[in-house]
Amino acid sequence: MRTLRRRELLLAGAGFAVAALFGRTARAADASGPLTLYNGQHPETTNAIVEAFSRETGIEVAIRRGSSAQLANQMVEEGAASPADVFYSEESAPLATLAKRGLLTAASAETLKQIPANYAAGDGAWIGVSARCRVVAYNQDMIQVSALPTTVTDFAKPEWSGRVGFVPTSGEFQAQTLAIVKLKGREAALDWLKGLRDNGRVYNGNVAAVQGVQRGEIATALVNNYYWFRVAEELGEERMRCQLHYMGHKDAGALLTLSGAAAMRSSKRPEAAQKFLAFLVSEKGQQALVEAVAEYPVRPGVQSPYALKPIDELDPPDVTPEDIADADLARDLRREAGLA
Incomplete structure (x- = not known):
């Protein structure tokens, strides 16, 4: 079992994500500006993933935080004018709400291949990230x-x-x-x-x-x-x-429930949004996730360091x-x- 010190280090990493709102990452920033992530997931989980994603791709991420339900309602009100590129939800229900409203763009076929079919919406409108x-x-x-x-x-x-x-x-x-x-x-x-x-x-x-x-x-x-x-x-x-x-x-x-993510139809950076979804279910993205939270990875072969009861049991x-x-x-x- 890891200690509280490790969690402190993860929370300290929040500075990376917050700094993305105002400045540059260590690598060259994408010329189109930061990717806007509406985040309803726990901060320490998202911070760990965002840091790994930006380190891997050089794409900055600006994070807007709130509860998943609140952010989903906000995006419904914003409609096509929403600045959100990606929505990362703690629960699947807010994602389903946005899908019904036609506000999501399906994940790429290659991304969907990375996880079992039952860990994504039937039409691919959103993907599961953890269980x-x-x-x-x-x-x-x-x-x-x-x-x-x-x-x-x-x-x-x-x-x-x-x-x-x-x-x-x-x-x-x-x-x-x-x-x-x-x-x-x-x-x-x-x-x-x-x-x-x-x-x-x-x-x-x-x-x-x-x-x-x-x-x-x-x-x-x-x-x-x-x-x-x-x-x-x-x-x-x-x-x-x-x-x-x-x-x-x-x-x-x-x-058994899912946390999930989706690319927004309103996104001004659709390619970067799809890159973020792909990273979430990649081996590196899933490893960053399981190091930060005791949830189950959705990608086969990724092992959590926590003593979780095996998902197949x-x-x-x-x-x-x-x-x-x-x-x-x-x-x-x-x-x-x-x-x-």
């Missing part, structure tokens, strides 16, 4: 793994009152809700949300939820796998009372990115359940 899975974080001093439910929907039952944390505003929680819709129907998903409202504890972020489990203020929490590694990197893995349980069995609790549900792309339905269900 992550939903897990149950649990405090091993408070509960035995054998006592955990076999399906995520059971966490909404009264017997879990005061024992489960969740983050209703998380994009991946919303994707999990839509997975339940796909697998069990709308009413089952609504009942789940209402049960969590009545029996669960709301956290304002996944890191906070993992920290809550670690401190013993809650027995379990529904989160993404990589947040555990962020907390463990700061505290030291040997101090972690919080552990991860992978539900498997094709349950919605084992949902996760046994996620048979849910496609399109099945969990309806952000409006997820928001409607959350509001109807009183979790807005």
